[in-house]
Amino acid sequence: MAATALPQRSRPADDGVTRLDVIIVGGGFGGMYAVYKFNKLGLKLQAFESGNDVGGVWYWNRYPGARVDLPSIDYSYSFSPEIEQEWTWSEQYAAQPELLRYIDFVAKRLDLRRHFQFNTRVDSAVWDEDRQLWTVKTNRGDTFEAPFCIMATGPLSVPKKPEIEGLDRFKGRLMYAARWPHEPVDFAGKRVGVIGTGSTGIQIVQEVGRQAGELFVFQRTPSFTMPMRNVPIEPEYMAEVKRHYAGIREIARNSAIGGARPLSTRGFFTVTPGQRLALLEDSWNQGGLAMLGTFGDLMINEEANEHVAEFVRGKIGEVVTDPSTAESLKPRGYPIFARRPCLDTGYYETYNLPNVHLMDCLTDPILEATEKGIRTASGETELDILILATGYDGLTGALLAFDVVGRDGRTIQDKWKNGPRSHLGIMLEGFPNLFMTTGPNGPAALANIIRMSENDVDWIADAITHLRKNGLGSIEPSRKIEDDWMELVHALAKNSLINKAKTWWVGANVEGKPQGLTQFIGGFSKYREHCAAAAANGYAGHQIEPVRQAVEV
Numbered sequence: 001m002a003a004t005a006l007p008q009r010s011r012p013a014d015d016g017v018t019r020l021d022v023i024i025v026g027g028g029f030g031g032m033y034a035v036y037k038f039n040k041l042g043l044k045l046q047a048f049e050s051g052n053d054v055g056g057v058w059y060w061n062r063y064p065g066a067r068v069d070l071p072s073i074d075y076s077y078s079f080s081p082e083i084e085q086e087w088t089w090s091e092q093y094a095a096q097p098e099l100l101r102y103i104d105f106v107a108k109r110l111d112l113r114r115h116f117q118f119n120t121r122v123d124s125a126v127w128d129e130d131r132q133l134w135t136v137k138t139n140r141g142d143t144f145e146a147p148f149c150i151m152a153t154g155p156l157s158v159p160k161k162p163e164i165e166g167l168d169r170f171k172g173r174l175m176y177a178a179r180w181p182h183e184p185v186d187f188a189g190k191r192v193g194v195i196g197t198g199s200t201g202i203q204i205v206q207e208v209g210r211q212a213g214e215l216f217v218f219q220r221t222p223s224f225t226m227p228m229r230n231v232p233i234e235p236e237y238m239a240e241v242k243r244h245y246a247g248i249r250e251i252a253r254n255s256a257i258g259g260a261r262p263l264s265t266r267g268f269f270t271v272t273p274g275q276r277l278a279l280l281e282d283s284w285n286q287g288g289l290a291m292l293g294t295f296g297d298l299m300i301n302e303e304a305n306e307h308v309a310e311f312v313r314g315k316i317g318e319v320v321t322d323p324s325t326a327e328s329l330k331p332r333g334y335p336i337f338a339r340r341p342c343l344d345t346g347y348y349e350t351y352n353l354p355n356v357h358l359m360d361c362l363t364d365p366i367l368e369a370t371e372k373g374i375r376t377a378s379g380e381t382e383l384d385i386l387i388l389a390t391g392y393d394g395l396t397g398a399l400l401a402f403d404v405v406g407r408d409g410r411t412i413q414d415k416w417k418n419g420p421r422s423h424l425g426i427m428l429e430g431f432p433n434l435f436m437t438t439g440p441n442g443p444a445a446l447a448n449i450i451r452m453s454e455n456d457v458d459w460i461a462d463a464i465t466h467l468r469k470n471g472l473g474s475i476e477p478s479r480k481i482e483d484d485w486m487e488l489v490h491a492l493a494k495n496s497l498i499n500k501a502k503t504w505w506v507g508a509n510v511e512g513k514p515q516g517l518t519q520f521i522g523g524f525s526k527y528r529e530h531c532a533a534a535a536a537n538g539y540a541g542h543q544i545e546p547v548r549q550a551v552e553v
């Protein structure tokens with residue numbers, strides 16, 4: 001399955017501009033697959049990545065304990081039977097180093113790296129209406145032109161600016177989970193602070209708590225976390241999976257989450273309290289996100305949701321020996337699963353270690369960072385190392401970080417000033433031939449990002465092929481189909497309990513960001529149906545223009 005021998009490194013023409021068919025921004029799972037796909041179609045392409053290598057989130061997030069919270073056999077490419085057969089996972093939930101080895105394996109196997117410019121940031125992308133081209137400038141001062149531009153910039157690639165005063169004063173070592181160094185960090189005997197208890201903070205705490213001299217966990221909002229119950233993948237099981245990958249993928253593609261995890265349609269109050277408890281205990285013992293699949297109405301029935309939340313709070317109380325710490329760790333005031341549920345390995349047990357201290361910032365808020373550490377209302381905690389696990393400017397942060405200018409000089413900042421809007425999370429009215437993978441109005445945060453990336457890249461490839469076959473120059477959604485899509489997204493989101501938590505899912509974690517759930521929550525399989533329908537009948541509903549003038553590539 002060697003990739004077709006195309007193109008040599010793209011070179012600028014005499015005017016200093018490099019002309020291409022497709023420009024791809026981003027080297028995570030979406031960007032890598034886009035490079036493979038468009039190269040296979042014989043398109044001349046160039047991809048850009050600000051990191052030094054491919055891998056996206058897994059390139060940057062090298063913090064101790066970083067691990068995927070979907071089963072590895074689901075969280076992997078499905079487009080290549082050869083890769084499926086040649087790669088063997090060692091654990092049910094792969095750790096970051098193994099994920100990076102997988103990414104490296106794929107990049108080598110498909111010879112993808114030669115298409116990337118690494119350490120290169122795209123500064124601007126501007127649509128040239130007359131020539132039907134995107135002009136892209138990079139921070140190296142180079143200019144590229146192509147009719148098609150793919151933003152595979154990822155939903156979680158821009159770390160949120162922490163609003164804590166005085167961080168620059170801190171004389172110890174300040175570390176960002178999302179920009180972790182490549183060398184090992186020695187925590188032995190050190191006083192370490194962690195701010196943030198989302199998925200990232202939880203993974204760090206359970207790992208660093210066992211290594212540090214003292215660990216201080218600054219928790220504002222506690223998360224609900226459930227046991228991952230990670231296990232090694234035995235060779236016999238991996239062999240079975242390899243024999244059955246096709247069926248496993250089919251199930252994933254036709255599921256709400258883009259994965260093989262079972263979901264129930266059972267209503268919470270349709271079974272007796274004893275039966276409910278048995279189902280919850282069973283899902284707790286199974287581990288992973290099994291609990292999400294126990295009942296079908298957990299995200300719409302508040303009372304049912306509260307029963308499940310209380311079940312998990314009970315589990316916290318059983319594990320954590322200090323009653324006051326246990327109480328502080330119990331999430332309250334928002335529905336379970338309205339914030340990304342976390343999976344842990346001994347997270348709550350970590351608080352029983354004598355060197356691990358929970359700093360409850362709801363009762364004792366952080367005031368500022370100081371030269372020596374963190375000052376809360378009750379006093380100063382001196383630290384050698386401070387780790388920020390404070391999250392991301394999710395879904396829209398990456399695209400809003402540079403200048404994207406569409407038809408009539410309209411910027412993406414202007415288009416999204418009241419929140420992101422697009423058609424399918426893939427295309428934007430007013431921005432012809434600009435495509436996003438895992439964009440902000442699709443199911444990005446709620447489904448398997450690799451299944452989604454494959455779906456989106458395939459959709460984009462079909463659209464580009466349609467234009468090229470039919471001598472067409474540009475495509476964009478009409479205002480009407482974009483409005484219809486956004487109406488559907490909002491109508492579905494309206495009744496979901498997801499809106500009741502302050503999270504990156506709803507933009508509440510970043511000051512000044514438009515608030516509200518702009519994700520498609522109708523499920524991945526339904527999303528795929530919408531994508532297929534949008535492509536039907538020659539992309540009816542889209543504004544499609546003929547080629548205005550031939551541009552030589």
Ligand code: NA7
Nearest residue numbers: 163164196197198199200201220221340389390391392504
């Ligand atoms: P999250 O889930 O956004 O978590 C960030 C955490 O950082 C959260 O507990 C925040 O508390 C906390 N935070 C952020 N700013 C502050 C300040 N200023 N003071 C105290 N605490 C703060 O990001 P993650 O990286 O953990 O996970 C992101 C996704 O990666 C996750 O959803 C999975 O999809 C994988 P807050 O909730 O704001 O009170």
